[in-house]
Amino acid sequence: MPKTSKAKQNAKERILLATLEVIKKSGMRGVRHRAVAAEAVVSLGSTTYHFKSIEDLISSTFVYWHKKIDVRKNPHFASIEADVAHFTKEKIPSNELANKLYLDAEIYLRNQIFDNSEDRKIELAFHNEALRSLQLSSLLLKTWQDEVDKIVELFEAIGAPTPIESAELTFALVLQLEKKAMLIHDKSELVLAFEQMKRVLKHHIYSIVAGISNPL
Numbered sequence: 001m002p003k004t005s006k007a008k009q010n011a012k013e014r015i016l017l018a019t020l021e022v023i024k025k026s027g028m029r030g031v032r033h034r035a036v037a038a039e040a041v042v043s044l045g046s047t048t049y050h051f052k053s054i055e056d057l058i059s060s061t062f063v064y065w066h067k068k069i070d071v072r073k074n075p076h077f078a079s080i081e082a083d084v085a086h087f088t089k090e091k092i093p094s095n096e097l098a099n100k101l102y103l104d105a106e107i108y109l110r111n112q113i114f115d116n117s118e119d120r121k122i123e124l125a126f127h128n129e130a131l132r133s134l135q136l137s138s139l140l141l142k143t144w145q146d147e148v149d150k151i152v153e154l155f156e157a158i159g160a161p162t163p164i165e166s167a168e169l170t171f172a173l174v175l176q177l178e179k180k181a182m183l184i185h186d187k188s189e190l191v192l193a194f195e196q197m198k199r200v201l202k203h204h205i206y207s208i209v210a211g212i213s214n215p216l
Contacts, residue, residue, distance in 0.1 A: 012050045014040045019061040023122055028129045031058055059135045062126050066139075069119050071147050076108040084157045097158065098209035102202045109174060109201060113181040113194065120182050147171060159212050166208050173204055 018040030022030045031054060033047045040047070051057035071077050083104055087097050112120060130137040148171045155163035155170075177197045184190040 011040075011042055011046050013064075014042060015047055015050055015057075016061050016064040018042075019057060020065060020122060023061075023125050024118060028058070028125050033057070055133050055135055058126075058129060058133065059139055062136060062139055065119075065122060065126075066143055069116070071150065074108070074111075076104070076111050077150075080104040080108065080154065084154050088157050094209050094212060098206045101158075101209065102205040105174075105201055105205055106198055109177060109197065110194070112174075112178055113190075117182065120178050124179060124182055144171070155208065158209070160208055161211050166211075170204065170208075173201070177201070 015036060018036050019031060021039050022035055026035070033051075033054070034044055036057065037044045037047045047057070051060060080101070083100055087100070126136065126140065130140045148167050151167035151170050152163050155166050160166050177200070181190060181193065181197070184193055
């Protein structure tokens with residue numbers, strides 16, 4: 001890559017990273033070309049050159065951020081996929097399948113809430129902004145569908161009778177639990193709330209697995 005192209009790419013990435021920092025500190029209301037330029041330590045002209053509008057800047061930042069946190073690259077989600085592949089070959093008892101899927105899902109949810117809370121807060125900011133931006137809402141809906149499709153594949157592999165509906169419900173449940181967790185600011189309260197979240201998640205997973213043996 002020529003030096004000029006590489007320099008432009010580096011500047012663009014710095015601006016995207018700076019935008020994420022501004023969102024963390026001030027929320028979407030703080031995302032302005034001048035504020036982002038100051039955070040990125042680049043000229044104001046550099047931000048307006050790469051991103052003509054605030055909407056373009058926010059949407060591009062979402063795409064950049066989502067590539068970094070893509071569920072398909074999440075090691076905990078990969079563990080769920082590996083277990084499903086193993087279970088389908090071994091044909092293990094349904095109670096063992098349900099318990100293992102629940103434990104994998106619980107670890108994934110714990111990681112999302114406790115280890116990656118900053119990403120969850122950024123995610124909420126993008127969700128809220130999507131209400132005002134057609135460009136961002138289209139991107140968000142596409143990423144949601146991509147994640148649902150991955151869950152559909154898992155449920156198809158274990159023989160769930162309604163994999164699409166089960167995947168939609170699972171995605172919606174996890175998203176709601178993550179959002180709820182971000183609204184609980186007291187850590188001790190969050191720890192207690194997480195215990196209830198685990199029970200809800202367990203009930204959901206066990207219900208899906210039970211449907212494999214007893215379809216409607």
